[in-house]
Amino acid sequence: MGDESKIRVGLLGCGTVGTGVLRILRDNASDIEARLGVKVEVVKIAVRDTDKPRDGIVPRAMMTRDANEVIDDPDVQVIVEVMGGYEPARTYLTRALNGGKHVVTANKALLARHGAEIFRLADDVHRDVIFEASVGGGIPIIRSLREGLASERIDSIHAIINGTSNFILSAMSTEGHTYGAALANAQARGYAEADPTMDVAGTDAAQKLSILIALGFGTDVPFEKILTEGIDTVSADDIAYAKSFGYVVKPLAIARAHEGAIEARVHPALVPVQSMMGSVRGVFNAVYVHTASLGPLMFYGQGAGMLPTAAAVVSDVIELGRNILRGTSGRIPHLAFHEGLIPQRALRAPAETECRFYLRFPVSDQPGVLASIAGALGARNISISRMVQDDSDGTAPVQVVMLTHEAREGDVRDALSTIGSLPFVRGPIRYLRIEEIR
Amino acid sequence: MGDESKIRVGLLGCGTVGTGVLRILRDNASDIEARLGVKVEVVKIAVRDTDKPRDGIVPRAMMTRDANEVIDDPDVQVIVEVMGGYEPARTYLTRALNGGKHVVTANKALLARHGAEIFRLADDVHRDVIFEASVGGGIPIIRSLREGLASERIDSIHAIINGTSNFILSAMSTEGHTYGAALANAQARGYAEADPTMDVAGTDAAQKLSILIALGFGTDVPFEKILTEGIDTVSADDIAYAKSFGYVVKPLAIARAHEGAIEARVHPALVPVQSMMGSVRGVFNAVYVHTASLGPLMFYGQGAGMLPTAAAVVSDVIELGRNILRGTSGRIPHLAFHEGLIPQRALRAPAETECRFYLRFPVSDQPGVLASIAGALGARNISISRMVQDDSDGTAPVQVVMLTHEAREGDVRDALSTIGSLPFVRGPIRYLRIEEIR
Numbered sequence: 001m002g003d004e005s006k007i008r009v010g011l012l013g014c015g016t017v018g019t020g021v022l023r024i025l026r027d028n029a030s031d032i033e034a035r036l037g038v039k040v041e042v043v044k045i046a047v048r049d050t051d052k053p054r055d056g057i058v059p060r061a062m063m064t065r066d067a068n069e070v071i072d073d074p075d076v077q078v079i080v081e082v083m084g085g086y087e088p089a090r091t092y093l094t095r096a097l098n099g100g101k102h103v104v105t106a107n108k109a110l111l112a113r114h115g116a117e118i119f120r121l122a123d124d125v126h127r128d129v130i131f132e133a134s135v136g137g138g139i140p141i142i143r144s145l146r147e148g149l150a151s152e153r154i155d156s157i158h159a160i161i162n163g164t165s166n167f168i169l170s171a172m173s174t175e176g177h178t179y180g181a182a183l184a185n186a187q188a189r190g191y192a193e194a195d196p197t198m199d200v201a202g203t204d205a206a207q208k209l210s211i212l213i214a215l216g217f218g219t220d221v222p223f224e225k226i227l228t229e230g231i232d233t234v235s236a237d238d239i240a241y242a243k244s245f246g247y248v249v250k251p252l253a254i255a256r257a258h259e260g261a262i263e264a265r266v267h268p269a270l271v272p273v274q275s276m277m278g279s280v281r282g283v284f285n286a287v288y289v290h291t292a293s294l295g296p297l298m299f300y301g302q303g304a305g306m307l308p309t310a311a312a313v314v315s316d317v318i319e320l321g322r323n324i325l326r327g328t329s330g331r332i333p334h335l336a337f338h339e340g341l342i343p344q345r346a347l348r349a350p351a352e353t354e355c356r357f358y359l360r361f362p363v364s365d366q367p368g369v370l371a372s373i374a375g376a377l378g379a380r381n382i383s384i385s386r387m388v389q390d391d392s393d394g395t396a397p398v399q400v401v402m403l404t405h406e407a408r409e410g411d412v413r414d415a416l417s418t419i420g421s422l423p424f425v426r427g428p429i430r431y432l433r434i435e436e437i438r
Numbered sequence: 439m440g441d442e443s444k445i446r447v448g449l450l451g452c453g454t455v456g457t458g459v460l461r462i463l464r465d466n467a468s469d470i471e472a473r474l475g476v477k478v479e480v481v482k483i484a485v486r487d488t489d490k491p492r493d494g495i496v497p498r499a500m501m502t503r504d505a506n507e508v509i510d511d512p513d514v515q516v517i518v519e520v521m522g523g524y525e526p527a528r529t530y531l532t533r534a535l536n537g538g539k540h541v542v543t544a545n546k547a548l549l550a551r552h553g554a555e556i557f558r559l560a561d562d563v564h565r566d567v568i569f570e571a572s573v574g575g576g577i578p579i580i581r582s583l584r585e586g587l588a589s590e591r592i593d594s595i596h597a598i599i600n601g602t603s604n605f606i607l608s609a610m611s612t613e614g615h616t617y618g619a620a621l622a623n624a625q626a627r628g629y630a631e632a633d634p635t636m637d638v639a640g641t642d643a644a645q646k647l648s649i650l651i652a653l654g655f656g657t658d659v660p661f662e663k664i665l666t667e668g669i670d671t672v673s674a675d676d677i678a679y680a681k682s683f684g685y686v687v688k689p690l691a692i693a694r695a696h697e698g699a700i701e702a703r704v705h706p707a708l709v710p711v712q713s714m715m716g717s718v719r720g721v722f723n724a725v726y727v728h729t730a731s732l733g734p735l736m737f738y739g740q741g742a743g744m745l746p747t748a749a750a751v752v753s754d755v756i757e758l759g760r761n762i763l764r765g766t767s768g769r770i771p772h773l774a775f776h777e778g779l780i781p782q783r784a785l786r787a788p789a790e791t792e793c794r795f796y797l798r799f800p801v802s803d804q805p806g807v808l809a810s811i812a813g814a815l816g817a818r819n820i821s822i823s824r825m826v827q828d829d830s831d832g833t834a835p836v837q838v839v840m841l842t843h844e845a846r847e848g849d850v851r852d853a854l855s856t857i858g859s860l861p862f863v864r865g866p867i868r869y870l871r872i873e874e875i876r
Binding site for chain 1: 774
C-alpha cells in the first residue's frame with residue numbers, strides 16, 4: 001500500500017473548482033488531517049496555461065501542461081478531475097483507473113453519458129470513482145443516497161438542482177421581474193452563463209436527475225429520455241396567479257417509483273408556498289426524498305459555486321483516503337446497487353403522469369366560455385378544484401385560471417388540444433403541474 | 439472472516455424501535471440486499487417478555503430473555519442495542535465488543551454519558567460502534583458530519599432536535615394554543631411522554647447537542663455543562679409579539695466555534711419566519727450547519743418515531759455489513775476526529791454569548807418608564823432596534839417589547855437585573871435570544 005503518511009492527489013484542471021479545492025486543502029488542512037489521520041497533499045496539477053497568475057495558491061513547479069504526467073506519476077494515489085466536458089476527461093480517467101489510481105470527479109455530463117463504462121472499468125481494476133460534487137454542489141446528497149438511505153425503498157425524489165433556474169424564478173416571484181429581466185440579473189451576478197440554455201432549458205437538471213435516479217432507484221434512465229421543459233416559458237402572470245392560490249413556481253426535477261416503472265420529469269411546477277421546498281429561494285438547491293419509513297427528508301444548501309463544489313470534491317478525496325489507508329475499495333457500488341440484484345424498470349410515458357394542474361386560458365369575454373372549457377375538461381375526467389377569472393376591460397383577452405384535481409397528463413393534453421381550437425381562445429393555453437409536497 | 443453470505447444481527451430490545459428494525463428488514467429486504475450485496479438476517483432477539491404478542495413479526499424461537507445468549511452467539515456479527523438507558527445497556531455493549539461484535543446503538547443518553555469509554559474499548563478491540571439514530575432520527579446527520587462534511591471547518595450548528603418541543607411551539611404559533619394546551623395535545627397524540635420533562639426542559643436536546651459538538655468540533659462537552667433552558671416558560675404572548683416582528687419561536691440547540699472555545703446552548707429562540715429553520719414545523723427536526731466554504735447547509739426530516747429511528751439503525755447495520763464484507767474496521771474515528779489531532783476547546787461562558795435579544799417588560803403605564811429602561815440598557819451598551827408598547831386599558835400592566843441590536847448576554851442579564859428592581863416593573867421580565875439564521 002506504499003507510503004501511508006499522506007494521501008497524494010493529482011489535479012486535472014485548475015479553473016474555478018480546482019482553485020477551490022486547493023484553497024480548502026490549504027485553509028482546512030488541520031481539520032482535514034484531524035479527520036483523516038494523515039495529510040492530504042496535491043503533488044501535481046495539469047493546467048492549460050502554466051503562466052496564468054493563480055494568486056500564489058498554485059506552486060509553479062507543481063504545474064504541467066501534460067495531463068499524463070499527473071496521471072502517470074507513481075506518487076499520485078487519487079486523481080481529481082475538475083476539467084469538465086467529455087473529452088479528454090474520459091480518456092484521462094480511463095488511463096488513471098488503468099494505472100491504479102482512484103478517481104474523484106465533479107463531471108456530471110461525463111457521468112450522465114459515460115458513467116456505466118467508467119464504473120465498469122473501475123470495478124474491474126478494483127478502484128473507486130466517486131462524484132459527490134456532480135449533483136447539488138456542497139450538499140452531501142450522493143453520499144446520503146448511497147449510505148444514509150441504504151435501508152430505504154425510495155418512493156419519490158423532488159429536487160431543485162439548478163440554482164440558475166431557481167434564482168430566476170425566485171427573482172420573478174419576489175421582485176415581480178419578467179423572465180428576461182431576471183435572467184439578465186442572474187447573468188450580471190455570474191449565476192447564469194452568457195448562453196444559459198443548459199440551465200434554463202433543464203438539460204443540466206436532467207443530467208443530475210439521471211444520476212439521482214440511478215442512485216435512488218437502481219434504474220438507468222439516460223437524461224435525453226427524461227421529459228424536460230425549461231423555465232423560460234413561465235410568465236410573471238403565471239407566478240402571480242400561482243401566488244394567489246398559495247403556490248410558488250419552482251424548477252423541479254422529479255422521479256417517482258411505480259410498479260415496474262420509473263416516472264421522471266424536469267419542469268417548473270407549483271409547490272405550496274408554505275412548504276419546505278417552497279422556501280428554497282435564490283441559487284439554493286434542495287433535494288426532497290420520500291420513503292415509506294422516513295416520510296419526507298430534505299437536504300438543502302448551495303448547489304454550485306467554487307467553494308461548495310470544491311468542498312464536495314475534498315470530502316470525496318477524504319473518503320478515498322480512508323479506503324486507501326485501510327487497503328480497501330469497492331465498499332459501496334458506484335451507483336449504490338449491486339448489478340443484477342435490482343430489476344431495471346422502464347421509463348414511464350409522460351402521458352401517464354398523474355398530478356394536479358394549473359391551467360390558464362386567454363379567452364374572449366363572452367357567454368358560454370366557462371361552460372365549454374369545463375365541458376371539455378369534464379369529458380376527459382378532469383375536474384376543477386379552483387377557478388378565477390379576471391375582470392374584463394372589454395378589449396384584452398380575459399384570463400381564466402383553473403386548478404384541477406388530480407388528473408392524467410395525457411387526458412389534460414387531449415383536453416387542452418380540444419379547447420385550443422375553440423373560437424373564443426385568444427392565445428396559447430399555459431399549463432403547469434402542481435406538486436403537493438410539504 | 440467467516441460466512442459472508444449474509445450479515446447476522448442480534449437484537450437487544452424489541453420495543454418500538456426494535457419492532458421497526460424488524461419491519462424494515464422484512465419490507466425492504468430486496469432493496470437492502472441489492473445495496474449491500476448480501477442479506478441482513480436477525481438471528482436472535484433479547485426481550486423482557488417472550489410471551490408478549492408481537493404481530494407475527496418476531497418468530498418465537500428467535501426470542502430469549504437472556505441478553506447474553508444474543509451477545510455470545512458466535513453467529514452474530516452485529517449487535518443492535520435498542521433497549522435504552524444506562525444499564526444494563528453499557529454492560530451488554532462492553533461484553534459485545536469484547537466478544538468481537540460490532541455495535542449499532544440508538545442510545546443517546548448512554549453515549550452522552552459513557553461514549554468515551556465505549557469508543558475507546560471499540561478502538562482497542564478493532565470493532566465499530568455507530569449510532570446514526572441517536573440524533574435526528576431518520577436524518578443522516580451523524581453520517582454527514584463524519585463524512586460529507588469531512589472537508590469542512592464548521593462555524594456553527596443550529597438544530598431543532600427535539601420534536602416534542604417543536605410540536606408544542608408550532609401548535610402555540612399556528613393554533614394560538616397556550617403552552618399547557620399544546621402540551622396536552624402533544625401527549626394525546628403520543629408526541630410527548632406523560633412526564634415530558636426530558637423533552638420540554640431541554641435535556642434531550644442537550645444530550646444530542648453534546649454528540650453534534652463532538653462530531654462537528656472535536657471537543658468533548660458534557661451535556662450537563664451546556665446552558666439549557668426549556669420551552670415551558672414561552673408564553674402565547676411572546677409568540678404573538680415575535681410574529682409581529684417577523685419571527686417565530688423555535689426550540690434550538692446551538693453550537694458555535696470561537697478561537698479556543700466552543701459556545702453551546704439549548705433554549706427557545708426567535709428565528710426569521712421566512713427562513714428555512716423558521717419553516718420547520720410540527721414534530722420535524724432540522725440541523726442547520728454553517729461553514730466558510732459551504733455557507734448554510736440544512737438537513738430536515740422526522741427526528742423520532744418507530745420507522746424513522748429504525749431506518750437509521752438499519753442504515754448503520756448496512757454500513758457495518760460493508761465493513762465486515764471487506765474485513766475492515768475503524769475507517770472513520772467514532773467521533774469523527776482522531777484523538778490528539780484536534781485541540782480540545784473550553785466551553786465558553788454563557789455570559790459571553792453575543793446575539794440580538796427579544797425583551798418583554800410588564801410595566802405600569804406612567805411617564806418615564808421607557809426612558810428608564812432605555813437608559814439601563816444603554817448604560818450596558820445595549821441598543822434597541824425595534825420597540826412596541828401596548829395600548830393601556832388602565833388596569834393591567836402595559837407590555838413594552840423590544841428587540842435589541844447584538845449585545846453581550848452578560849450585559850443583558852445585568853441590565854435586566856437592574857430594570858427588574860425598578861418600581862414600575864409589575865411582573866417578571868421575559869427575554870429570548872434571536873438567531874438571525876436564514
